[in-house]
Every structure is written in structure tokens, then in C-alpha cells.
Amino acid sequence: MKKIIYIGPFKMPDKNAGAHRVLNNARAISKLGYQVIFVGMNEEADLDFAKTHYTWSGFDIYEINCKSTTEKIKKYSDVKYIDYIVKNNEDVAGIIAYDYYAPGLRMLKKYAKKKNLKLIADTDEWFEIKKIRSIESIIRILDSEMRMRFYQPRIDGIITISTFLKNYYENKLPTMQVPPLVDKSEEKWQEDARGEDGVLNLVYSGSPGGSKDRINVVVGAVAECEVSYKLRLNIIGVSKEQFLKVYPESKEALEASVNEIVFHGRVEHKVALTLLKSADFAMFLRDDNRVSRAGFPTKFVESISAGVPVITNRTSNISDFLTHGQNGFFVDINNANEEIKNILSQDIDTLKAIKANVNADMFDYNNFVEEFKKVFNF
Numbered sequence: 001m002k003k004i005i006y007i008g009p010f011k012m013p014d015k016n017a018g019a020h021r022v023l024n025n026a027r028a029i030s031k032l033g034y035q036v037i038f039v040g041m042n043e044e045a046d047l048d049f050a051k052t053h054y055t056w057s058g059f060d061i062y063e064i065n066c067k068s069t070t071e072k073i074k075k076y077s078d079v080k081y082i083d084y085i086v087k088n089n090e091d092v093a094g095i096i097a098y099d100y101y102a103p104g105l106r107m108l109k110k111y112a113k114k115k116n117l118k119l120i121a122d123t124d125e126w127f128e129i130k131k132i133r134s135i136e137s138i139i140r141i142l143d144s145e146m147r148m149r150f151y152q153p154r155i156d157g158i159i160t161i162s163t164f165l166k167n168y169y170e171n172k173l174p175t176m177q178v179p180p181l182v183d184k185s186e187e188k189w190q191e192d193a194r195g196e197d198g199v200l201n202l203v204y205s206g207s208p209g210g211s212k213d214r215i216n217v218v219v220g221a222v223a224e225c226e227v228s229y230k231l232r233l234n235i236i237g238v239s240k241e242q243f244l245k246v247y248p249e250s251k252e253a254l255e256a257s258v259n260e261i262v263f264h265g266r267v268e269h270k271v272a273l274t275l276l277k278s279a280d281f282a283m284f285l286r287d288d289n290r291v292s293r294a295g296f297p298t299k300f301v302e303s304i305s306a307g308v309p310v311i312t313n314r315t316s317n318i319s320d321f322l323t324h325g326q327n328g329f330f331v332d333i334n335n336a337n338e339e340i341k342n343i344l345s346q347d348i349d350t351l352k353a354i355k356a357n358v359n360a361d362m363f364d365y366n367n368f369v370e371e372f373k374k375v376f377n378f
Contacts, residue, residue: 001033001034001035001091002033002034002035002091002092002093002094002378003034003035003036003037003089003090003091003092003093004029004034004035004036004037004092004093004094004095004096004376005036005037005038005039005082005085005086005092005094005095005096006022006025006026006036006037006038006039006095006096006098006122007038007039007040007076007081007082007095007096007097007098007100008022008039008040008076008096008097008098008099008100008122009040009041009066009072009076009098009099010022010038010040010041010098011040011041011042012038012040012042012056012061012063013056013057013061017180017298018098018099018124019040020180020182020298021098021122021124021161021180021181022038022040022096022098022122023057023059023183024180024181024182024183024365025096025122025159025178025181025365025372026038026059027181027183027365028178028181028365028366028368028369028372029372029376031366031369031372032369032372032373032376034093034376036059037059037060037061037062037085037089038059038060038061038062039061039062039063039064039081039082039085040061040062040063040064041063041064041065041066041072042063042064042065043065043066043067044065045063045064045065046063046065047065049062049064049080049081049084050084052064052065062081062085064076064081069136069139069140070136070139072101073101073103073104073139073143076100076101076104077101077103077104077106077107078107079107079108079110079111082095082108082111083111086115086117092115092117093117093118093378094112094117094118094119094120094156094376094378095108095112095117095118095119095120096120096121096122096159097119097120097121097122098121098122099122099123099124099125100121100147101143101147102143102144102146102147102150102151103143105121105147105151105152105155106151109151109154109155112155112156118156118157118378119155119156120155120156120157120158120159120375120376121152121155121157121158121159122158122159123147123148123152123158123159123160123161123165124160124161124162124165124180124295124296125161125291125294125295126144126148126164126165126290126291126294126295127140127141127144127291128289128290128291148168152169152173153169153172153173154173155173156173156174157173157174157175157176157375157376158173158174158175158176158375159176159177159178159372159375160175160176160177160178161177161178161179161180161294161295161296162177162179162293162294162295162296162316162317163177163316163317163320164290164293164294164316164317165177165294174374174375175374175375176371176372176374176375177371178368178371178372179296179301179321179363180296180298180301180363181301181363181364181365181368182301182302182305182363182364182365183364183365184305184360184361184364188269188270188273189305189306189360191273191274191277192277193273193274193275193277193278194278195278195279195280195352196278198229198230198348199229199230199231199232200227200229200230200231200232200280200281200344200348200351200352201232201234201278201279201280201281202222202231202232202233202234202279202280202281202282202283202311203233203234203235203236203275203276203279203281203282203283203308204218204233204234204235204236204282204283204284205235205236205237205272205276205282205284205299205302206236206237206238206284206299207237207238213284213285213286214285214286214287214333214336215235215238215243215247215284215285216243216246216247216249216250217285217333217336217337218233218283218284218285218336218340219233219235219243219247219250219253219254219261220250220253220337221336221337221340221341222257222259222261222340222344223253223254223256223257223258223259223261224253224257224258224337224341225258225259225340225341225344225345226258227259227344227345227348228348229348230259230260231259231260231344232259232260232261232262233259233260233261233262233283234262234264234275234279235261235262235263235264236264236267236272236275236276237264237265237266237267237272238263238265239263239265239266240254240263242265243263273302273306276302276303276306276308277306277307277308279308280308280309280351280352280354280355281308281309281310281311281328281351281354282299282300282303282308282309282310282311283310283311283312283340284297284299284300284310284312285312285313285331285333285336286312286313286315286333287333288313288314288315288333292315292316293315293316294316295316296316296317296318297312297315297316297318300312300318300321300322301363304321304327304358304359304360304362304363305360305361305362305363305364306360307355307358307360308355308358309327309328309329309354309355309357309358310322310327310328310329311328311329311331311340311343312328312329312330312331313330313331313332313333313336314330321362321363325354326354326357327354327357327358327359328354329343331343
């Protein structure tokens with residue numbers, strides 16, 4: 001069986017979004033007959049790379065000890081980690097570099113050519129920094145531009161997450177496109193959670209501060225929405241204090257809210273998933289810019305996979321998966337407040353019935369195995 005090394009700054013097995021991305025991609029790639037070996041990162045990993053090895057869910061996993069952005073760039077530019085695995089495994093045929101750093105991708109390209117290995121990139125973002133805040137942000141944007149524009153078009157293939165990225169690369173090298181994927185056989189998707197009768201539950205899940213989401217617009221609309229039923233918005237990942245620190249102008253709306261708005265702060269993933277599954281709709285809004293067009297919202301995938309319809313605006317290629325009025329609603333980001341109110345003014349039973357239209361298996365990795373053949377044919 002041919003082996004593929006999947007390397008990048010992801011934290012296995014499930015400690016960041018990158019880990020979920022690469023794990024389910026690897027499950028699909030395994031269906032094509034390849035054995036995937038992961039090389040992720042862990043701030044607490046043993047400095048002896050060989051000692052970091054462990055197995056999880058049938059995969060061999062190694063970890064690189066690094067903390068700062070500078071240290072990540074330095075260590076991921078050293079091919080010794082890849083070389084260790086190649087020397088200790090027969091039939092290594094390729095390398096997948098996930099959201100890799102430009103200097104590291106350059107070194108991997110040289111190494112892959114020397115060892116006659118295929119080099120594939122997996123890219124799910126394209127940074128856009130409007131305001132330079134630190135030396136690290138300058139390094140980050142320069143590295144991103146070099147990777148996206150210069151190094152990635154010159155390798156053997158690329159996995160993209162969005163139509164925007166696919167369109168950019170497909171005339172430059174073998175290109176495929178998959179959104180964030182899930183494994184619906186996992187126990188967390190099997191557990192059920194019921195909502196409350198007579199209550200329409202909405203849920204927002206995100207993080208405070210540098211969030212890409214316009215949570216203030218969601219809160220403002222729900223606070224003002226006058227409906228004939230009980231309406232509740234559960235906000236996960238953000239405390240009320242954190243929210244008001246970023247959006248102090250929303251204090252008056254919160255105090256005058258005619259509906260229930262509950263800030264849960266950071267909770268365990270299991271708790272967050274229970275709140276999500278018991279919701280009638282998930283909500284999030286994002287500005288339409290290069291970051292949102294190049295990426296694909298993981299929270300959309302999680303919501304649909306949990307069987308929950310979504311209220312959002314048109315970003316990335318969400319419209320490939322959401323049909324307005326069927327498994328959710330689209331709103332215009334520039335008129336979101338009024339459009340959200342119009343949606344929620346419908347009869348509660350009509351709104352709750354939409355949940356039955358959601359295809360919760362839509363993003364299961366098994367549905368995308370054929371797409372991987374566009375790149376993995378070696």
C-alpha cells in the first residue's frame with residue numbers, strides 16, 4: 001500500500017479546526033487505497049521527534065514541538081521530520097502540505113523532487129490583513145502571499161476548500177475541491193438532543209475578539225425582533241463581558257431586548273454540540289471579502305451535520321449546499337437586521353418544520369471520495 005505523509009500546523013487528533021479538516025480528508029484518501037501518516041504540531045510534544053509517535057483511529061501520528069509563528073516557520077522548513085518518516089517507511093509516494101509556510105513549501109518541493117515523491121497542497125484560507133498590528137502579522141501576510149501566488153501553483157496538485165480557490169488554481173495545476181468534511185459514523189453525531197416545544201431556539205457559536213463573524217448584527221436583530229412566540233438566542237464561545245468589550249454599542253440593545261439572549265461563554269465541545277442539536281436554527285453572518293470567499297465556514301458544516309438549518313449570508317460557495325427556504329435562509333449582510341426579523345416573523349410551526357428538510361449526511365467524507373481521484377492518482 002502506498003503511503004502519504006500529511007504534514008502541517010494542525011493539532012491532532014481534534015484540538016483545532018485544521019485537525020478535523022485533515023483527518024476527514026485522510027479518511028477519504030484511505031478509501032482510495034493509500035495509508036496516511038500525520039505530522040502535526042503540539043507545544044508539549046517531546047523534542048525527540050521519534051518519541052512523539054502514537055496511533056489514533058487507525059492512523060500513525062507524529063508531532064513537532066513548536067510554539068510561536070517564527071518557530072513554526074523555522075521547524076516546518078526543516079525536512080528532517082519528513083526524511084525520518086521516509087527512511088523508516090517503505091512505499092512513501094507523496095506528501096500533503098496543509099496550510100504550509102512558504103519557506104517550508106520551497107524546501108519540501110526540493111526534497112520531493114530529489115526523492116521522486118508527489119507534493120500536494122491542502123489550502124483552506126487566504127489571509128487578508130487590512131491593518132498591520134505587529135511584526136508577526138507582517139510575516140504572516142507575506143508568507144501567505146508567497147505560498148498562494150508563487151509556491152503552490154508550482155507543485156503536483158492541490159486540495160481547495162472553496163470555489164474561489166478552485167477557480168484560482170485549476171488552470172495552474174491538478175485541482176480538486178472539498179468543503180470541511182465529517183465522519184457521520186462518529187458517536188458525537190449519533191447522539192440526539194431535542195428542543196423545547198413553544199420555543200424557537202437560535203444558536204451562534206464562535207470566538208470573541210478577532211472573529212470573522214458579525215455577531216453584533218445577529219444580537220441586534222434578535223434583540224429587536226417582536227414575535228408571537230418565545231424566542232431564545234444561545235451564544236456559545238463568547239461571554240457577555242467579552243461581547244460588550246468588542247461591541248460596547250450593543251449594551252443598550254441587550255438591556256432592551258424583548259427576547260432571551262443567553263451568553264454561555266466557552267464550554268466543552270460536547271456541551272456546544274448538544275446546544276446546537278437542540279436548536280431550530282444556527283445563525284452567523286460574515287463580511288464578503290477575500291477571507292470569507294477563500295474559506296468555507298466549518299460552523300455551517302457542523303450545523304447541517306447536526307441536522308440544524310442555517311440563517312446566514314452568501315459567502316464562499318455556501319449556496320451550493322443551502323437552498324433558501326428549504327434547509328435555511330439567506331439574508332443580505334447590508335440589510336440583515338430587517339431580513340432576519342422578516343424570517344423570524346413567520347409562524348413558529350412553519351419555522352420548526354424546516355429542520356426536517358436538512359440532509360445531515362451532506363458533508364460525510366464518503367460522499368467526496370471520487371473528488372479526491374482528481375489529484376490522488378499516483
